[in-house]
Amino acid sequence: xxxxxxxxxxxxxxxxxxxxxxxxxxxxxxxxxxxxxxxxxxxxxxxxxxxxxxxxxxxxxxxxxxxxxxxxxxxxxxxxxxxxxxxxxxxxxxxxxxxxxxxxxxxxxxxxxxxxxxxxxxxxxxxxxxxxxxxxxxxxxxxxxxxxxxxxxxxxxxxxxxxxxxxxxxxxxxxxxxxxxxxxxxxxxxxxxxxxxxxxxxxxxxxxxxxxxxxxxxxxxxxxxxxxxxxxxxxxxxxxxxxxxxxxxxxxxxxxxxxxxxxxxxxxxxxxxxxxxxxxxxxxxxxxxxxxxxxxxxxxxxxxxxxxxxxxxxxxxxxxxxxxxxxxxxxxxxxxxxxxxxxxxxxxxxxxxxxxxxxxxxxxxxxxxxxxxxxxxxxxxxxxxxxxxxxxxxxxxxxxxxxxxxxxxxxxxxxxxxxxxxxxxxxxxxxxxxxxxxxxxxxxxxxxxxxxxxxxxxxxxxxxxxxxxxxxxxxxxxxxxxxxxxxxxxxxxxxxxxxxxxxxxxxxxxxxxxxxxxxxxxxxxxxxxxxxxxxxxxxxxxxxxxxxxxxxxxxxxxxxxxxxxxxxxxxxxxxxxxxxxxxxxxxxxxxxxxxxxxxxxxxxxxxxxxxxxxxxxxxxxxxxxxxxxxxxxxxxxxxxxxxxxxxxxxxxxxxxxxxxxxxxxxxxxxxxxxxxxxxxxxxxxxxxxxxxxxxxxxxxx
Numbered sequence: 001x002x003x004x005x006x007x008x009x010x011x012x013x014x015x016x017x018x019x020x021x022x023x024x025x026x027x028x029x030x031x032x033x034x035x036x037x038x039x040x041x042x043x044x045x046x047x048x049x050x051x052x053x054x055x056x057x058x059x060x061x062x063x064x065x066x067x068x069x070x071x072x073x074x075x076x077x078x079x080x081x082x083x084x085x086x087x088x089x090x091x092x093x094x095x096x097x098x099x100x101x102x103x104x105x106x107x108x109x110x111x112x113x114x115x116x117x118x119x120x121x122x123x124x125x126x127x128x129x130x131x132x133x134x135x136x137x138x139x140x141x142x143x144x145x146x147x148x149x150x151x152x153x154x155x156x157x158x159x160x161x162x163x164x165x166x167x168x169x170x171x172x173x174x175x176x177x178x179x180x181x182x183x184x185x186x187x188x189x190x191x192x193x194x195x196x197x198x199x200x201x202x203x204x205x206x207x208x209x210x211x212x213x214x215x216x217x218x219x220x221x222x223x224x225x226x227x228x229x230x231x232x233x234x235x236x237x238x239x240x241x242x243x244x245x246x247x248x249x250x251x252x253x254x255x256x257x258x259x260x261x262x263x264x265x266x267x268x269x270x271x272x273x274x275x276x277x278x279x280x281x282x283x284x285x286x287x288x289x290x291x292x293x294x295x296x297x298x299x300x301x302x303x304x305x306x307x308x309x310x311x312x313x314x315x316x317x318x319x320x321x322x323x324x325x326x327x328x329x330x331x332x333x334x335x336x337x338x339x340x341x342x343x344x345x346x347x348x349x350x351x352x353x354x355x356x357x358x359x360x361x362x363x364x365x366x367x368x369x370x371x372x373x374x375x376x377x378x379x380x381x382x383x384x385x386x387x388x389x390x391x392x393x394x395x396x397x398x399x400x401x402x403x404x405x406x407x408x409x410x411x412x413x414x415x416x417x418x419x420x421x422x423x424x425x426x427x428x429x430x431x432x433x434x435x436x437x438x439x440x441x442x443x444x445x446x447x448x449x450x451x452x453x454x455x456x457x458x459x460x461x462x463x464x465x466x467x468x469x470x471x472x473x474x475x476x477x478x479x480x481x482x483x484x485x486x487x488x489x490x491x492x493x494x495x496x497x498x499x500x501x502x503x504x505x506x507x508x509x510x511x512x513x514x515x516x517x518x519x520x521x522x523x524x525x526x527x528x529x530x531x532x533x534x535x536x537x538x539x540x541x542x543x544x545x546x547x548x549x550x551x552x553x554x555x556x557x558x559x560x561x562x563x564x565x566x567x568x569x570x571x572x573x574x575x576x577x578x579x580x581x582x583x584x585x586x587x588x589x590x591x592x593x594x595x596x597x598x599x600x601x602x603x604x605x606x607x608x609x610x611x612x613x614x615x616x617x618x619x620x621x622x623x624x625x626x627x628x629x630x631x632x633x634x635x636x637x638x639x640x641x642x643x644x645x646x647x648x649x650x651x652x653x654x655x656x657x658x659x660x661x662x663x664x665x666x667x668x669x670x671x672x673x674x675x676x677x678x679x680x681x682x683x684x685x686x687x688x689x690x691x692x693x694x695x696x697x698x699x700x701x
Contacts, residue, residue: 073158082151092120108124243284245630289531292306445484513578553588
């Protein structure tokens with residue numbers, strides 16, 4: 001792979017300028033497109049479900065047959081602990097009159113009071129497209145904040161309130177996350193390189209890569225129906241900066257080595273690219289193919305994340321092996337000031353002297369008692385997995401924010417004074433000819449508090465029956481009630497009934513997510529294993545690497561569970577285990593790829609044992625730096641006020657650190673020494689102690 005890499009095309013004396021000009025043109029085209037991504041993102045839960053889900057089919061039928069059915073319903077609740085006063089009811093009535101101008105068809109429900117007299121609600125579908133709806137919701141919230149007497153609580157909830165809070169949570173994600181991530185990477189690069197100027201080049205490069213990726217995702221979302229939400233947008237930004245910076249660290253570290261061996265910096269960069277490209281390309285291929293495994297998922301939100309993340313990694317890769325080398329060569333050696341690498345005849349001896357630092361001592365520790373070391377560290381990681389028992393699978397909608405939001409406050413007020421499902425009724429869409437038996441069937445279901453009068457479609461063919469459940473939409477009792485309603489209405493002859501609504505959407509999402517976990521996780525393992533077999537030309541080594549990252553994933557999830565409990569968020573989103581597994585296996589195995597490709601290179605000349613220890617020594621610093629950068633970039637997700645993204649950020653950051661500092665540093669090299677040359681079976685390297693031809697002085701050690 002490295003022999004065929006066109007290093008001269010990006011690091012040549014004249015071609016480097018062509019590369020920079022091409023990237024300048026790309027940046028000029030991509031930047032205005034990237035700024036439009038938020039226009040095509042969607043955070044509607046129904047759009048995340050597959051078409052085969054009953055909740056999706058019910059939504060599509062309702063949208064086609066009932067005027068305004070696709071509009072989000074706003075539920076406004078008024079409450080006072082001592083009971084609503086006449087002034088409170090007057091305000092609610094005045095508000096309802098003003099809401100008519102914002103409602104689809106001017107339809108606003110009558111004011112409905114609770115039995116205890118302490119609360120009242122009014123509901124209506126918000127008219128207009130997304131832009132008009134957002135403006136209307138802002139007017140609703142402003143109206144609720146004026147004119148009420150002290151002690152009156154007023155809040156917006158229901159589907160309109162929930163979607164608005166999610167949109168607010170993701171507001172500015174493209175700029176906030178970009179600047180925070182860029183700031184974190186800049187600080188880490190400054191610390192890593194100890195140069196006041198060198199860090200600017202990789203940061204500039206990854207910034208351009210981010211714009212390219214965002215522009216490509218925007219075009220696919222607009223013209224190819226790619227599902228993009230705030231979560232996938234945020235993860236893409238983190239992947240571009242994290243993975244791209246990792247590739248930059250590897251390339252620059254090798255370039256620094258080659259600058260000591262070559263008088264001409266162009267030759268140094270060509271050799272650095274030739275030597276580092278196999279590990280970089282293999283790493284990018286592993287992550288990209290693993291992300292594309294999400295295309296096998298049922299949930300559109302996961303299916304969309306696959307291409308979105310893959311585009312981000314690909315953009316980071318292409319920029320780091322084309323634009324970055326060209327910029328480094330143009331700027332010259334002075335970029336490394338004050339630690340400028342100078343050409344020296346005794347460069348090999350200089351490198352050996354560099355090895356006798358902390359990583360030389362780590363290699364010595366691994367080499368002395370490898371079996372004891374890997375067994376003890378593996379046992380410690382397995383012990384950490386016990387923390388998984390503290391997790392609860394399933395994150396209720398009311399607990400998905402890290403701060404109090406209006407829809408959650410309003411939902412609690414509704415649940416305190418009305419049946420739990422009042423703000424999100426179950427919707428049954430059935431043939432009009434079967435109206436009476438369908439209504440009767442719904443009324444017999446345990447957990448149904450009230451059944452509202454049927455609404456007939458525009459052509460009289462269908463009816464919509466709204467059923468208010470006694471329990472909150474995100475409760476297990478509500479899920480059982482939805483199943484029971486489906487069974488009862490499906491049994492009505494000729495009804496063609498479909499059951500939808502928020503509770504049904506959540507139930508279908510849970511089931512699709514469970515199926516995705518069972519399918520995609522094994523698929524990712526198989527794909528990563530095959531990539532490792534091809535890369536390392538062995539079977540034993542890939543098996544050991546896969547086992548190590550699986551153990552690391554368990555430990556990361558267990559350790560993160562302890563953190564989640566300490567923070568008060570023990571419940572995890574249904575898709576979090578799959579996403580955490582994907583990122584930790586695909587990204588975690590990167591560091592062992594970086595190590596083992598160097599081990600294979602060194603073992604061919606130094607022998608297996610010396611090759612392992614030498615590779616660990618010379619790659620220790622750069623791989624550790626890369627792991628810390630990636631962990632820090634994922635940790636940036638915690639700045640967003642969503643529990644699911646906060647949890648993904650923590651578990652992936654912790655897992656990457658475990659992979660970098662323990663798995664790659666101790667377990668993998670110790671296992672490789674313990675197993676011996678058999679780790680390379682069935683390749684010839686498993687049978688040959690070492691090559692008879694050592695490195696020449698001009699070759700990197």
